[in-house]
Structure formats: structure tokens, C-alpha cells
Amino acid sequence: MSTEAERADWQDDDLLGPIRTETMTLNMGPQHPSTHGVLRMVLDLEGETVRDCRPVIGYLHTGIEKNMEEWTYNKALPMTDRMDYLAPMSNNLGYVLAVEKLLGMEIPRRCQYLRVLLTEMTRIQSHLVWLGTHALDLGAMTVFLYCFREREAIIKIFEKVAGVRMMTSYFRVGGVSREPYPEFYEDCRKFLDDFPSKVDDYEELLTDNPIFRGRTRGVGVISAEKAIGLGVTGPLLRACGVDYDIRKKEPYLVYDEMDFNVPLGATGDIYDRYLVRMAELRESRKIAIQVLDGMPDGPLMADDPKVVPPPKEQLAHDMEALIHHFKIFTEGYHVPEGEVYQAIESPRGELGYYIISDGSPSPYKVKVRAPSFSNLFSMAEMVKGGMFGDVVAALGSVDIVLGEIDR
Amino acid sequence: MVDETGESPIADESVAKEEKPEECDEDVRALRGKLGAGVLLVRLHRDQLAIEIAPASLVAAANFLRDSRGFDMLSFLAGVDCLELPVSRRFKVTYSLLDLDRAKRIRLEVPCEDDLAPSLPSVAGVWPTAAPHECEAYDLLGIVFEGNDNLERILTPDGFEGYPHRKDFDISSEPVAFSFRSTPEGKPEATE
Numbered sequence: 001m002s003t004e005a006e007r008a009d010w011q012d013d014d015l016l017g018p019i020r021t022e023t024m025t026l027n028m029g030p031q032h033p034s035t036h037g038v039l040r041m042v043l044d045l046e047g048e049t050v051r052d053c054r055p056v057i058g059y060l061h062t063g064i065e066k067n068m069e070e071w072t073y074n075k076a077l078p079m080t081d082r083m084d085y086l087a088p089m090s091n092n093l094g095y096v097l098a099v100e101k102l103l104g105m106e107i108p109r110r111c112q113y114l115r116v117l118l119t120e121m122t123r124i125q126s127h128l129v130w131l132g133t134h135a136l137d138l139g140a141m142t143v144f145l146y147c148f149r150e151r152e153a154i155i156k157i158f159e160k161v162a163g164v165r166m167m168t169s170y171f172r173v174g175g176v177s178r179e180p181y182p183e184f185y186e187d188c189r190k191f192l193d194d195f196p197s198k199v200d201d202y203e204e205l206l207t208d209n210p211i212f213r214g215r216t217r218g219v220g221v222i223s224a225e226k227a228i229g230l231g232v233t234g235p236l237l238r239a240c241g242v243d244y245d246i247r248k249k250e251p252y253l254v255y256d257e258m259d260f261n262v263p264l265g266a267t268g269d270i271y272d273r274y275l276v277r278m279a280e281l282r283e284s285r286k287i288a289i290q291v292l293d294g295m296p297d298g299p300l301m302a303d304d305p306k307v308v309p310p311p312k313e314q315l316a317h318d319m320e321a322l323i324h325h326f327k328i329f330t331e332g333y334h335v336p337e338g339e340v341y342q343a344i345e346s347p348r349g350e351l352g353y354y355i356i357s358d359g360s361p362s363p364y365k366v367k368v369r370a371p372s373f374s375n376l377f378s379m380a381e382m383v384k385g386g387m388f389g390d391v392v393a394a395l396g397s398v399d400i401v402l403g404e405i406d407r
Numbered sequence: 408m409v410d411e412t413g414e415s416p417i418a419d420e421s422v423a424k425e426e427k428p429e430e431c432d433e434d435v436r437a438l439r440g441k442l443g444a445g446v447l448l449v450r451l452h453r454d455q456l457a458i459e460i461a462p463a464s465l466v467a468a469a470n471f472l473r474d475s476r477g478f479d480m481l482s483f484l485a486g487v488d489c490l491e492l493p494v495s496r497r498f499k500v501t502y503s504l505l506d507l508d509r510a511k512r513i514r515l516e517v518p519c520e521d522d523l524a525p526s527l528p529s530v531a532g533v534w535p536t537a538a539p540h541e542c543e544a545y546d547l548l549g550i551v552f553e554g555n556d557n558l559e560r561i562l563t564p565d566g567f568e569g570y571p572h573r574k575d576f577d578i579s580s581e582p583v584a585f586s587f588r589s590t591p592e593g594k595p596e597a598t599e
Binding site: 056057058061063065066070101102104228229230231242244249250338339340341343350352354356358364365367369373374377406407 | 452453455457479480481482483485487488491492501503507510512514534535536538539540543560561562563564571572578
């Protein structure tokens with residue numbers, strides 16, 4: 001029991017003065033576990049209410065686009081998966097499609113199928129990282145462990161097919177770097193057959209979880225109109241109910257032959273983004289199964305000896321192959337003059353490569369339209385007027401990769 | 408100059424110009440009707456439409472394309488240093504627009520008139536997403552966007568000098584920090 005004197009010590013207005021009401025500016029990051037990389041956010045707070053949010057980026061800027069100008073088209077390729085390191089195959093794909101468009105090159109159907117299969121596997125593993133870390137931000141530890149278990153299975157397949165776990169650089173201009181290993185399709189099918197039950201597990205943990213729902217429903221809302229103005233793309237835009245998926249609307253590879261739905265949200269809150277991405281996990285699996293069922297026979301690489309390196313066996317006895325091999329790996333290949341922009345649907349949204357060629361073997365200019373860049377700058381709209389604690393939830397729902405924002 | 412058929416090549420050119428597929432595009436026609444001479448050039452390359460616009464007409468074109476033609480999303484904008492390209496102006500900015508309903512993309516290309524101090528009007532009032540993209544172009548190429556109140560360097564470190572995406576930015580060398588500290592023998596320390 002406190003005495004009268006002790007009680008008065010903290011209740012005396014003269015000692016404390018009037019309540020301070022000015023806005024406080026708070027730095028969140030760059031070393032903050034929930035900023036998913038090295039991001040700083042300057043928050044204007046009024047008590048616990050967020051009045052403004054300004055993302056500060058550039059901590060991972062490594063001049064990738066400038067580097068690409070100095071190298072040949074083939075040498076620039078490995079830079080691409082270092083931007084969005086959670087979706088390496090999608091980044092490779094955007095780049096090779098842009099260069100192939102500049103070259104006016106046709107890709108064999110088997111290669112297109114293989115690319116679709118691997119990019120959908122990439123989408124699954126990228127969404128798994130998002131789900132795990134997002135749930136972890138909101139205090140759900142188990143989901144993180146489950147997600148990384150399944151992600152590891154995909155990464156193992158990537159390692160066997162490309163030789164590298166994360167920085168795959170597997171897609172090449174004119175095809176892929178090598179024939180997939182013999183049990184590749186079997187491994188993929190085994191993983192995909194088990195996968196729906198795993199998604200059920202995640203959903204059981206989160207979808208009806210009152211804590212998760214309480215943290216996400218009606219939080220971080222952005223309207224469709226605002227989202228379009230801010231250049232938001234991908235699952236974020238679809239959670240607002242805007243039906244725009246580049247795979248459907250501007251099909252590349254063989255997506256126009258695939259049967260899949262585009263999951264849409266209604267309210268544009270964090271919970272809808274969660275539902276959209278969970279549905280996308282199942283749709284991606286559906287596409288991958290269709291690819292496995294319909295995998296055609298035929299060549300894997302485009303028939304263009306000036307661009308596609310010859311098979312290694314030929315080098316020992318074929319003079320012409322040796323010359324082509326030498327030219328591709330020293331001088332590179334000349335790409336006709338012109339400008340193209342190729343957009344693909346990466347796990348995070350519209351990933352585009354704007355490449356200008358001056359006819360030389362290296363790109364004159366490469367600009368990467370990174371989905372996370374535009375998506376991140378919609379943060380202010382999402383958290384203004386909300387609670388400070390919801391900033392973490394909103395940031396997790398955007399699914400940013402700082403590597404592609406800073407490039 | 409008269410060729411074999413007796414027609415002058417100038418007449419030929421005008422006929423060919425009318426038949427150019429890029430000129431038949433309804434958006435290009437509408438934009439020409441709105442801006443007149445503000446549309447400098449129309450190119451179609453690999454099925455992608457690029458329209459060159461005079462800097463003075465940029466904001467009018469942006470408003471018109473968004474409000475009347477449905478290009479409600481600015482996908483990105485990119486500054487380009489054309490120093491080594493055969494064009495008259497050194498800097499240009501490319502705006503990639505997307506119409507979500509028609510799934511149609513066009514590119515606006517706007518040359519900057521002053522090669523030494525490139526600047527363009529900001530389109531952040533038309534598409535809010537332009538604001539951070541303009542900061543990026545300003546940071547990497549030094550193109551100033553007038554009307555963007557928060558134009559600042561966002562990618563390069565604090566105190567960085569120069570514009571790294573310019574073609575004449577020197578990337579071949581880096582100043583070496585000499586210490587000139589004395590060794591016990593009294594000679595300056597060898598730098599390796």
C-alpha cells in the first residue's frame with residue numbers, strides 16, 4: 001500500500017508539467033529485424049499514431065545497372081539474380097526475355113515449358129519466405145520453420161539443376177545453361193504432390209487464428225485507385241481487387257496455354273494480401289503440374305550458333321563450333337540496335353527490364369523496373385493514421401527485397 | 408530529283424508515312440490531335456510503341472493520356488544518357504505507361520533541352536509514383552525535375568559527388584589513400 005506522498009510523486013502535475021503533444025520523429029532501422037534487409041523508415045508519431053512514414057533506401061546500392069553496361073550480355077546475366085535474391089529465376093527470366101526480344105529470337109517449346117516450371121517453383125519458394133518472415137514478424141514462430149522446410153526442398157532441386165542454391169543464373173539467352181538432371185521432373189512432381197497438404201498446414205495455423213486476424217484485418221488498407229497511382233503491382237494490387245496479372249494480360253512464354261486463376265482480394269488490407277498469396281501458392285502448383293504433364297519433346301536450346309554456345313562434345317572435333325564458342329565467350333554477340341521493355345510477373349509484381357542496345361556486344365543502358373521499389377513507396381499511404389505497431393505488419397505484407405530496390 | 412517511275416521521292420515518303428503502322432495507333436492519333444507539334448516522333452520497334460514528346464508538352468501529354476486514354480499507371484521512368492548515341496540531345500527520360508484495362512503499354516520519350524543542366528517538369532502530380540522514380544533519375548543522372556518538392560539523392564551515399572549513370576562518370580580509378588607514416592627505418596611506409 002502506498003502512502004499519500006508516494007502517490008503524489010507521479011501524479012503531481014507541477015512535477016511532470018503538461019502532457020507533451022508534439023510530433024515525435026523516430027528512426028526505424030537500418031538495423032532492425034523487421035525491416036527485412038537494410039531499410040530505414042523515418043516515422044512521424046503522435047503518441048502511438050503514425051502521421052507520416054518516409055522510407056530511406058540506398059544502403060544496398062551496388063551499381064548493378066551501371067556494371068551491366070560494362071559487360072557483355074552473357075556476363076551481365078549473373079548480376080540479375082543478385083537483385084531479387086529470393087526469386088532468382090524470375091530475374092533471370094525477365095532479362096533473357098528482354099535480350100531475346102532485342103535479338104528477335106524464337107525459343108523452343110520444351111525450353112519455354114521448363115522456364116515456366118522453374119519460375120513457378122521460384123514463386124512458391126519466394127512466397128514461402130514471405131509467409132514465414134511475415135508470420136514471424138507477427139509473433140508466429142512455427143510457420144517460419146515449416147515454410148523454410150519446404151523452401152529447402154525447392155532450393156535443393158535448384159541446386160541440383162543449376163549447381164547453385166540461390167544465385168542460379170540458370171536461364172541463358174537462347175535457352176538454359178544445361179539439360180536438367182535425369183530425376184528432375186520426378187523430384188518436382190514429388191514435391192508438388194505433397195505441397196497442397198503443406199499449404200493446408202500453414203492455413204490451419206494462420207487463416208482462422210484470432211491473433212493473426214486481429215493484427216491483419218482492416219490494417220494497412222490501401223484503395224485500388226491509390227494503389228494504381230502509386231504504381232503498386234503484384235499481389236498487393238490484386239488484394240485491392242484489381243485484376244491485373246501480367247501472366248494473363250500480356251502472356252509471355254506459354255502462360256496463355258496454362259489453366260490458372262488469378263486470386264483477387266476485396267478490401268486491400270494485410271489479411272487480403274495473405275489470402276491472395278496463399279491462393280497463388282496453389283495456383284503456381286497447378287501451373288507447374290500442367291507443365292510436367294504437357295512437357296513436349298524437342299530441342300532445349302535455340303538454334304542460333306552465334307548466341308547459344310555449342311555443346312561441349314563438339315569442341316574437340318568441330319572447328320566451327322570452337323570458333324563460335326571462342327567468340328561468344330570473348331567478344332560476345334552483337335545485339336541489333338533498339339530499345340525494348342519486357343515485363344514479367346515476378347512473385348512481387350511487375351519486374352521489367354528496359355534495355356537499350358547500340359549494336360555492340362554490351363547493353364548501352366539497363367534499367368530494372370523493380371516491383372519492390374514502387375511497392376515500398378506505398379507504405380506511407382498504408383500506415384498513415386494507423387498504430388505504430390502496425391507498421392511492422394504492413395511492411396511485412398509488402399514483401400520487399402532491398403536488393404532489387406537499391407540495385 | 409525524279410526516279411524511274413517519274414514520281415518524286417518526297418511524294419513517296421509522304422505516302423509511306425501515312426501507311427506506317429505506328430501512325431495508325433488510335434492513341435498516337437489522339438495525342439497528335441491534342442498536342443500537334445508536341446509529338447516529335449513515333450517509333451514502333453519489336454511491337455513496342457515509343458512516342459517522342461517535346462518537354463514543354465510533357466505534363467499536358469501525361470494528363471491527357473491518363474484522363475482521356477486510360478493510362479492510369481506509370482510503370483517506371485528512367486533517365487538515359489545518350490552521349491554515345493547518334494541523337495542531338497544528350498539526356499532523355501523514358502516514361503513507361505500502362506493501361507490496365509486494355510493491357511496496353513506505351514513509352515514516352517522526352518529529350519532534355521539543356522545538355523549541361525538537364526531538367527524536365529515533374530509528373531508527380533499526375534502519377535504519385537513518379538516522385539521516387541524522379542529522385543532516382545536525379546540521383547543517378549543529375550536530371551532535375553521541376554515541381555518535385557522532395558527531389559533528393561536516394562541511392563548513393565551521403566556526400567557522394569557526381570552522377571554515376573552518366574556515361575562520362577569515371578569508374579576506372581579510385582583515389583588511393585596514402586598514409587605517409589614513417590617506418591622505424593625512417594622511410595615512408597611502402598604502399599602495395
